[in-house]
Amino acid sequence: MLILAIYVSIFVAAYVIYNTVAGGMRSRDGYNARKTVTFGDESAVTPNRAASIISVISIFLIWGAFTGSTLTPVHVPGPFIGDTSFTYTATNAQNQTADATVYVRVRPISDTFTKPELGKQTQTGFAKDDAMKVGAWRSGLLRAQNNDEGGKIKGYRVTAIDGQPIAPKQSVEVTDGVVNMTAKGSLSFVPYQGWQMEPIWLPAPEAVVRRLIEISRDGYQNVTLLENVGWSLFRVIMGFVLGSLVGIPLGYAMGLNNWFRGWFDPIVEFMRPIPPLALIPLIIIWFGIWEKGKISLLFLAALWIMTISARAGVSGVNITKVHAAYSLGASKFQLLTRVIIPNSLPEIFTGARVAMGVCWGTVVAAELVAAEKGAGKMIIAASKFQQTDIVIMGIILIGIIGYGIDILMRKAEDVLVPWKGKS
Amino acid sequence: MTETEQPFLHIDQVSMTFSLPNGASIEALKDVSLTLAEGELMSVLGPSGCGKTTLLNIIAGFLAPTSGQVVLNGNQVTGPGPERGMVFQQGALFEWMSVRKNVGFGPAMKGVSAAETRDIVDGLLETVGLHDFGEKAVYELSGGMQQRVALARCLANDPDVILMDEPLGALDALTREKMQGLVLKLWKETGKTIILITHSVEEALLLGERLLVMAPRPGRIHKEYRLPFADMGVDADLREVKKHTDYEPMREEILSMIWEMEEEIMGKKE
Numbered sequence: 001m002l003i004l005a006i007y008v009s010i011f012v013a014a015y016v017i018y019n020t021v022a023g024g025m026r027s028r029d030g031y032n033a034r035k036t037v038t039f040g041d042e043s044a045v046t047p048n049r050a051a052s053i054i055s056v057i058s059i060f061l062i063w064g065a066f067t068g069s070t071l072t073p074v075h076v077p078g079p080f081i082g083d084t085s086f087t088y089t090a091t092n093a094q095n096q097t098a099d100a101t102v103y104v105r106v107r108p109i110s111d112t113f114t115k116p117e118l119g120k121q122t123q124t125g126f127a128k129d130d131a132m133k134v135g136a137w138r139s140g141l142l143r144a145q146n147n148d149e150g151g152k153i154k155g156y157r158v159t160a161i162d163g164q165p166i167a168p169k170q171s172v173e174v175t176d177g178v179v180n181m182t183a184k185g186s187l188s189f190v191p192y193q194g195w196q197m198e199p200i201w202l203p204a205p206e207a208v209v210r211r212l213i214e215i216s217r218d219g220y221q222n223v224t225l226l227e228n229v230g231w232s233l234f235r236v237i238m239g240f241v242l243g244s245l246v247g248i249p250l251g252y253a254m255g256l257n258n259w260f261r262g263w264f265d266p267i268v269e270f271m272r273p274i275p276p277l278a279l280i281p282l283i284i285i286w287f288g289i290w291e292k293g294k295i296s297l298l299f300l301a302a303l304w305i306m307t308i309s310a311r312a313g314v315s316g317v318n319i320t321k322v323h324a325a326y327s328l329g330a331s332k333f334q335l336l337t338r339v340i341i342p343n344s345l346p347e348i349f350t351g352a353r354v355a356m357g358v359c360w361g362t363v364v365a366a367e368l369v370a371a372e373k374g375a376g377k378m379i380i381a382a383s384k385f386q387q388t389d390i391v392i393m394g395i396i397l398i399g400i401i402g403y404g405i406d407i408l409m410r411k412a413e414d415v416l417v418p419w420k421g422k423s
Numbered sequence: 424m425t426e427t428e429q430p431f432l433h434i435d436q437v438s439m440t441f442s443l444p445n446g447a448s449i450e451a452l453k454d455v456s457l458t459l460a461e462g463e464l465m466s467v468l469g470p471s472g473c474g475k476t477t478l479l480n481i482i483a484g485f486l487a488p489t490s491g492q493v494v495l496n497g498n499q500v501t502g503p504g505p506e507r508g509m510v511f512q513q514g515a516l517f518e519w520m521s522v523r524k525n526v527g528f529g530p531a532m533k534g535v536s537a538a539e540t541r542d543i544v545d546g547l548l549e550t551v552g553l554h555d556f557g558e559k560a561v562y563e564l565s566g567g568m569q570q571r572v573a574l575a576r577c578l579a580n581d582p583d584v585i586l587m588d589e590p591l592g593a594l595d596a597l598t599r600e601k602m603q604g605l606v607l608k609l610w611k612e613t614g615k616t617i618i619l620i621t622h623s624v625e626e627a628l629l630l631g632e633r634l635l636v637m638a639p640r641p642g643r644i645h646k647e648y649r650l651p652f653a654d655m656g657v658d659a660d661l662r663e664v665k666k667h668t669d670y671e672p673m674r675e676e677i678l679s680m681i682w683e684m685e686e687e688i689m690g691k692k693e
């Protein structure tokens with residue numbers, strides 16, 4: 001909730017600041033700048049690049065601020081780290097009281113550290129000082145009376161912390177945290193946790209970058225990063241190519257022949273709405289969980305998309321083009337190769353982009369279920385060891401690669417079918 | 424009729440009835456008979472829905488008439504063929520090919536050698552005024568230029584008859600006038616037999632050595648004219664032709680004829 005509120009306020013603040021700062025500098029020459037009607041004119045709405053940059057930066061800033069990153073200048077308060085202490089007042093069976101101090105050392109759990117030294121003893125009477133160590137974001141349990149004179153005798157109890165009375169199941173706030181008393185009279189110290197996320201929930205950005213460098217150099221669980229990503233890509237490409245090799249001719253046949261259309265229509269229309277992931281159990285039963293199964297799954301994911309786009313490409317051919325080609329003396333085969341196939345290429349490319357996207361998503365999911373190597377396998381393995389930094393690095397990598405695939409496909413489209421949308 | 428007397432293009436008692444899914448049927452053409460001699464230029468005019476496109480599609484071989492036949496050079500038409508070239512209103516060029524490839528499509532289908540195709544294409548691009556545009560993509564051209572490509576592509580096949588279905592219908596008035604001149608020029612230079620459908624009375628007058636007026640419901644030939652304007656227009660400015668003393672009265676006559684038909688259709692609908 002707090003994060004959402006901060007995000008919204010950054011959004012609003014950036015908008016206001018940008019408009020006051022950049023308002024004067026904005027060019028007044030462009031055609032769009034001369035338009036008086038822009039609200040509702042779709043062509044007048046272009047993504048504001050400054051907004052995109054601020055958006056990405058602010059996500060990193062928030063991420064950094066809530067993880068205590070060294071890269072961000074401001075942070076929300078972090079957990080208490082350091083040495084602290086509180087006093088307790090014990091009452092013995094004879095209703096006499098005595099005070100002693102508990103010395104606490106709080107460090108990140110990834111550090112190895114010892115209890116603080118007791119140093120000069122300040123206790124009065126029968127209560128004796130104690131020392132304990134607690135990990136940041138954790139709590140530590142201490143039976144303070146254990147080392148006290150007569151502490152094991154029935155009726156001996158802790159009655160106050162830092163002078164404030166306490167009883168079982170109550171708690172008292174001290175300087176750097178909270179002291180709770182358990183039902184049995186032990187003390188549990190919870191150091192101040194602050195607003196920051198614990199690294200096993202969300203590591204700082206630099207930790208993720210460090211992991212990326214480390215893993216691309218040394219690999220993870222004896223598999224290099226390149227191998228992991230390479231295997232995922234290999235499966236996607238295999239599945240996509242096989243799916244296209246079958247799907248495109250099938251789509252053409254469905255677009256050109258009544259019998260094919262009638263035969264495969266029910267199959268295609270039935271298979272199309274089934275998400276590929278729903279097929280995983282069946283695929284595992286049929287083909288096993290390894291390479292054959294995964295490539296079969298991706299094949300099926302790509303197959304229907306490519307079939308449908310090839311079919312649409314054929315059906316979409318303008319009848320006048322077909323008439324023109326026949327009137328120019330084309331044979332059926334020439335019509336297919338010179339007119340119908342090139343005419344369907346834009347549709348096929350659109351389908352290919354969708355298919356690659358679906359395959360990429362499906363491969364990661366399939367690898368989560370079972371794989372020896374792959375981007376999905378890497379993050380699921382890391383999540384079992386609570387290596388959140390690897391999980392996040394993997395997710396970012398998967399996103400970047402998916403985006404990269406889409407950009408590549410679009411570039412290929414621009415080069416190979418420049419006439420798209422221009423007829 | 425003996426062999427020698429056989430007409431060049433004979434449209435013989437052609438009728439076409441479309442059955443609609445709701446059980447009704449439309450008589451798009453009824454007993455249309457017509458002959459054309461080689462080298463004639465005929466424009467076809469009529470209110471929309473009178474069966475002009477249907478007639479042209481039957482001649483082209485895209486539709487088989489419910490009765491009657493079309494005979495060209497003694498051969499009955501049974502399907503599309505390269506001896507009957509088509510020029511469509513728009514959207515018939517192949518966007519994935521350059522202008523040159525479009526124009527050379529017909530020869531390439533016939534297996535004409537690349538060098539020969541090149542010569543044919545170069546000559547035609549010159550004729551239609553596109554010699555600098557051979558390597559351009561067709562979607563980069565204006566509508567008028569695209570229709571020039573369509574004309575050149577059709578001529579590259581050296582067809583016996585050229586069938587044009589409102590070839591200039593999508594162009595603006597100025598471009599259209601220029602293109603009308605081009606059509607006349609091509610007609611004279613190549614001596615081709617041309618059937619040109621239009622819904623513009625002016626165009627029908629200027630581009631019709633013969634002018635056929637069709638009437639709807641059922642689609643039929645209403646009246647036929649022989650006109651002098653196409654011959655005049657070959658050498659003169661089309662605007663000069665329009666100043667001819669016979670032109671204006673002719674235009675008035677045909678215009679009111681079409682108007683009457685349109686009114687009749689409206690009346691029938693109500």
Ligand SMILES: Nc1ncnc2c1ncn2[C@@H]1O[C@H](COP(=O)(O)OP(=O)(O)O)[C@@H](O)[C@H]1O
Nearest residue numbers: 441449451469470471472473474475476477478
């Ligand atoms: N494929 C078809 N199915 C049913 N009716 C058609 C079909 N094609 C044309 N028609 C009908 O035939 C008549 C003539 O059409 P058309 O030849 O396109 O007329 P025009 O070209 O003169 O405008 C119209 O009434 C039209 O609705």
Ligand SMILES: [Mg+2]
Nearest residue numbers: 472475476477
């Ligand atoms: Mg028509």
